[in-house]
Amino acid sequence: MKKLFAMAAAGAALVAGATGVQAETRQERAEARLAEMIEGRVAGEPQSCVTAFRSNDIEVIPYIGIVYDAGDTIYVARASRPERLRNSDVPIIERHGSQLCRQDVMRTIDRHSGFTTGVLFLEDFVPYTKVEEGEG
Numbered sequence: 398m399k400k401l402f403a404m405a406a407a408g409a410a411l412v413a414g415a416t417g418v419q420a421e422t423r424q425e426r427a428e429a430r431l432a433e434m435i436e437g438r439v440a441g442e443p444q445s446c447v448t449a450f451r452s453n454d455i456e457v458i459p460y461i462g463i464v465y466d467a468g469d470t471i472y473v474a475r476a477s478r479p480e481r482l483r484n485s486d487v488p489i490i491e492r493h494g495s496q497l498c499r500q501d502v503m504r505t506i507d508r509h510s511g512f513t514t515g516v517l518f519l520e521d522f523v524p525y526t527k528v529e530e531g532e533g
Contacts, residue, residue: 427459427479442524443523444524446497447524449496457505461473469526474520475520477518481515482505499521505517
């Protein structure tokens, strides 16, 4: 019986350890994906609101926050609790007008079930602008 308990405890520890490593790997992959998106761009002054006419260019980056691609500039707003953002989350943003603001009411829904998965709180939007040849 003791042997069975010891094996079960070792198996549970192995699973717990794998989960911790996997979560770290997800975060690293998300950061690497964001780094690719903003490669060759320079960060600007953070802003609490940005003009966002094209809502379909807003993307959730799991374990990071949201990204708005405005063409020449990409705006990144990190979530205050990024570990709660998953691959299947779709942002629902209640905004008024063409501005996208960190204070807007935001929630996420699961793209498959349609159920609410959480509330989204963002930090300021950091603009990343392309650097022209000879600049920088």
